[in-house]
Amino acid sequence: MTQKIAIQVDDLTVAYNYKPVLWDIDLVIPQGVLMAIVGPNGAGKSTLIKAVLGIIDPIAGSVAIFGKPYKKQRKLVAYVPQKGSVDWDFPTTALDVVMMGTYGSLGWIKRPGQKQKKAALEALEKVDMLSFKSRQISQLSGGQQQRIFLARALVQNASIYFMDEPFQGVDASTEIAIINILKELRKAGKTVVVVHHDLQTVPEYFDWVTFLNVKKIATGAVKDIFNDDNLTKTYGINYKVAVNK
């Protein structure tokens, strides 16, 4: 395969106190894929993303982005946290939240200006939220809040996107809007990694998948490895049999 490697994770191990949450994860993600991370609750899906991004300190392991340590490649990576991880009653507007996506490229102390504002407005337009730009964020619906978070990451203009359950609690029209944007990102050669819960939509939305349950079960192209065998190994039940009972 001639595809470039976007993300390489080696021997990543994370533990809360004594309990291992991620055990010796090796992962190679080629550039330009739209990848789902699936696994049961407590499998360490969010933790994997957070450890890769340095939000959580791993016990061991290393992460390389396009062949260099993550710390040197931060500007190439954007993050969409879980919607519930922040207080939406914070006194600020939708536009202001999206502007935060430009803070990383600005660096310390420098203030955002017209250029940053323009980028933020464009991102709002992409997620179809331009008319809500001055809305206080607590007045937005769950789906709209998720779009705002997505716009904030789009502003970063990164090469790699990590998203933690972007489809959680959003309605059908938002889900379609989000997946279309993700597919557009892939078309533009970006790599997108998504923590995903809905197994039904995996073959439809994604072309790459990683099965995770503390250990890595399998990773690869959806058409090759999204099968009963791996689902059973990951969830501990025969998924299709259990659903069709």
Add this chain to the structure above:
Amino acid sequence: MSITEYFDLLFTDYTLRNISLGTAVLGIICGMLGSFAVLRKQSLLGDAISHAALPGIAVAFLITGAKDTNILLLGALVSGLIGAFWIRGMISKTHLKSDTALGLILSLFFGFGMMLLTYIQKQPNANQAGLDKYLFGQAATLVTSDVQLMVIVTGIALLVVLLFWKEFKLLLFDQDYTKTLGFNTKFIDILITFFIVLAIVIGLQTVGVVLMSAMLLAPAAAARQWTNTLATMVILAALIGGFSGVFGTAISATQNNLSTGPVIVLVASFFVVVSFVFSPTRGLLFKQIRLLKNRRDLQLKKTLQFMYGIAQTHENIDHPHTIRILNNFQGFTKKSLRKMEQNQWILLNKQQWSLTSKGFAEAQNLFNQQPQHE
């Protein structure tokens, strides 16, 4: 002394000017930094830190044997910082929840401080009297150099807030995301905490250990009710804090035997109560009024909808119908019909009503309307 006399004296009387300026500046810095504490959900941090500062004052006195304010406050700063970072460490390194850590540090340090104070009082040193003023504060002891110190610290805090505004806002809203953008969140966190401790320490002489946290929280809580942007909230909280300082001082100066610190806190709390009731968007009063108004509106619209259903069965929408036809529908009164006429939704003619084109359009669009409150 009356209030007008107070304002006359404000510009001539040395003590009064000092106290007023000092409490105003204190209110400003506390309002400003208190906003950050409130938005970080660390409201009780201020309480723990101010109590944790007490043993520092006592130790500084024991070491130097003198009651130099600056040295005592330096002691307070050191022990306040130790308390603050001990709490931080406890929360991140153990399973304890933050309220437990705050409570533990608060009582541990305050207990230790009180023990030292009683010990000092038994000493044969003539200098010892008056250390207990740091418990409840005594604004009357403010001298020019104290106020100068307050002004300088507030100036530096303002500068830091302006410089790191973007970073502070980012951290307050989304700490994990801040980290992924490459900012050193630990540094920003320590910077905010350091200045909160500093604000508390310079307020100890005026308001005292016990009430200091109210100075941080009350202006911020009041300001939050009036605005939905961070900048306005911080400015408003600073103004409310400053006003509380001046008004509190004025009230306590014009009455006998009212100590300044508690009065300032009461004035600030008054602002909180007023804000919670009268704020146009978040206040209880207007919320209730809006609720009642919306209910009345909906009742009218329900009647309109009923009429719309009847009118639809006729070819011309303005065909008159008798009012009696509405009798099997409970939602209307004479008053509500008149209100509908005022809205130009219907025309009333003796015992008959007919829908106007405006009323027809209104009924048609009832379920397509955007909510009116932004």
